[in-house]
């Protein structure tokens with residue numbers, strides 16, 4: 393039987409999940425003078441399965457939310473990258489915009505501490521046991537403590553309990569991605585940063601050097617990769633990894649953004665809103681950005697005296713990220729569909745713009761809309777029309793009525 397809540401607290405904003413999205417939401421709301429509870433089932437530092445690549449996009453989003461370029465966490469800076477595609481080596485590229493390689497344990501700890509420093513109250517180590525969205529205000533029961541909120545921001549990742557409370561389940565596993573990763577304590581020789589398109593079906597593999605070892609993984613659309621473990625074994629063997637490192641896996645909500653990320657005064661941000669880039673697999677940058685935007689929507693709705701305005705305000709703020717994701721889904725087949733593989737390899741080798749656009753994208757210097765405009769100019773007209781016709785299907789799951 394569930395313990396009855398004995399202490400009741402009220403906050404302007406309750407943020408559930410203290411990863412990049414949650415800490416960005418909490419820091420933004422707290423700095424605006426709102427009372428904020430930051431809830432996480434874990435205590436920090438905690439492990440998070442992730443490559444930990446912190447791109448230029450993430451730097452820009454971090455600056456907007458926290459006010460500094462880089463989090464106060466150790467990282468390795470890399471200015472060169474090696475690409476492969478479908479088993480073919482595409483070479484090394486030097487002088488790329490910097491990519492920062494972090495360990496999530498320390499990255500997330502530093503973000504979480506910044507949110508607490510800004511005034512958010514620490515409810516880490518608490519799992520919401522009951523989420524009641526039926527009353528005039530959302531109420532979360534954390535066992536003996538119950539938290540009532542004007543606005544709830546669900547930043548609790550790919551298995552979001554807040555999304556489950558809204559929609560019945562966080563995602564359709566057939567729609568999203570899955571990734572497997574190993575963390576090796578030793579550096580690879582040479583300690584290169586590497587991305588291999590097609591190491592998984594409709595996905596890629598990565599080798600990310602870190603300050604304390606190497607992270608190697610592969611990820612792709614879950615439904616298209618029933619043999620992901622075998623593919624990882626092949627990828628590790630190709631990288632010269634011997635032995636049987638500990639393999640961990642997690643769903644990756646890439647390519648399935650929620651069209652309506654919440655209901656009334658309950659908002660979803662980061663992975664809980666499906667905001668992982670469907671081509672690069674990056675999620676930290678959009679998590680930071682959407683967390684901040686959700687907080688801004690909450691601040692505006694509360695200043696209007698109507699918490700339920702939070703969702704429409706948030707949707708407007710999130711529209712550019714949603715548009716970018718739609719463009720990315722549109723051009724994703726060009727990179728990953730088997731019939732385009734040889735054209736992709738030849739194009740990537742030959743064309744300065746294709747690989748540099750990819751790097752500029754990671755650096756946050758361009759957007760998918762610009763890339764798809766360039767493609768529209770370059771591709772034969774009939775091919776582009778075929779893409780436009782088969783454009784991305786959105787996840788249309790609407791919130792269920794409580």
Ligand SMILES: Cc1cc2nc3c(=O)[nH]c(=O)nc-3n(C[C@H](O)[C@H](O)[C@H](O)COP(=O)(O)OP(=O)(O)OC[C@H]3O[C@@H](n4cnc5c(N)ncnc54)[C@H](O)[C@@H]3O)c2cc1C
Pocket residue numbers: 408409410411412413414431432433434440441442443444445446447518519520547548549550551552553571572573609611642643644661662663664667668673674675676677679
């Ligand atoms: C294998 C792998 C590799 C990746 N590599 C990269 C990469 O290199 N670069 C990149 O940008 N992105 C990468 N991503 C994606 C990235 O990890 C996510 O997009 C990012 O962590 C999303 O941040 P978030 O704050 O939304 O969620 P999370 O980081 O998942 O944080 C969610 C938080 O919510 C808490 N939580 C969960 N459930 C509950 C609950 N019921 N109650 C309370 N708290 C809860 C968790 O403890 C956690 O602290 C990778 C993902 C995977 C799986």
